[in-house]
Amino acid sequence: MSGLTEQRCEVCTSDAPTVTDEEKRTLHNEVQDWSITTVDGEERLRREFKFRNFAQALIFTYRVGDLAETEGHHPVILLEYGKATVSWWTHKIGGLHKNDFIMAARTDTVYREIQ
Numbered sequence: 703m704s705g706l707t708e709q710r711c712e713v714c715t716s717d718a719p720t721v722t723d724e725e726k727r728t729l730h731n732e733v734q735d736w737s738i739t740t741v742d743g744e745e746r747l748r749r750e751f752k753f754r755n756f757a758q759a760l761i762f763t764y765r766v767g768d769l770a771e772t773e774g775h776h777p778v779i780l781l782e783y784g785k786a787t788v789s790w791w792t793h794k795i796g797g798l799h800k801n802d803f804i805m806a807a808r809t810d811t812v813y814r815e816i817q
């Protein structure tokens with residue numbers, strides 16, 4: 703199987719399981735710049751991205767949003783001057799799915815493309 707950056711999100715139904723601890727360890731290894739946090743009892747992937755200014759952060763935010771629309775899987779993005787904080791988790795299952803790791807990896811690609 704190709705790396706996460708080449709993969710597309712799979713259809714995720716509300717009865718889909720969250721990733722196992724073993725899957726989490728393996729997948730997290732491919733997106734090591736992301737932290738796994740728990741908010742309201744739900745695990746999320748989270749990373750802060752730094753930029754020269756607000757305009758660059760806005761371009762990044764738009765491109766991640768466009769990617770989300772394409773994949774039908776959406777993040778929370780906090781947009782600030784010089785920074786964008788992105789969180790990925792799967793709302794319908796209240797936690798982390800492989801899709802979230804795929805989208806974190808593809809978010810990293812967007813960031814590298816903007817630099």
Ligand SMILES: C[C@H](O)[C@H](O)[C@H]1CNC2=NC(N)=NC(=O)C2=N1
Nearest residue numbers: 774775776777791792793794795
């Ligand atoms: C109907 C629509 O496809 C679903 O609500 C999608 C939209 N985007 C989504 N994004 C995320 N992160 N989690 C979801 O459960 C989710 N569900």
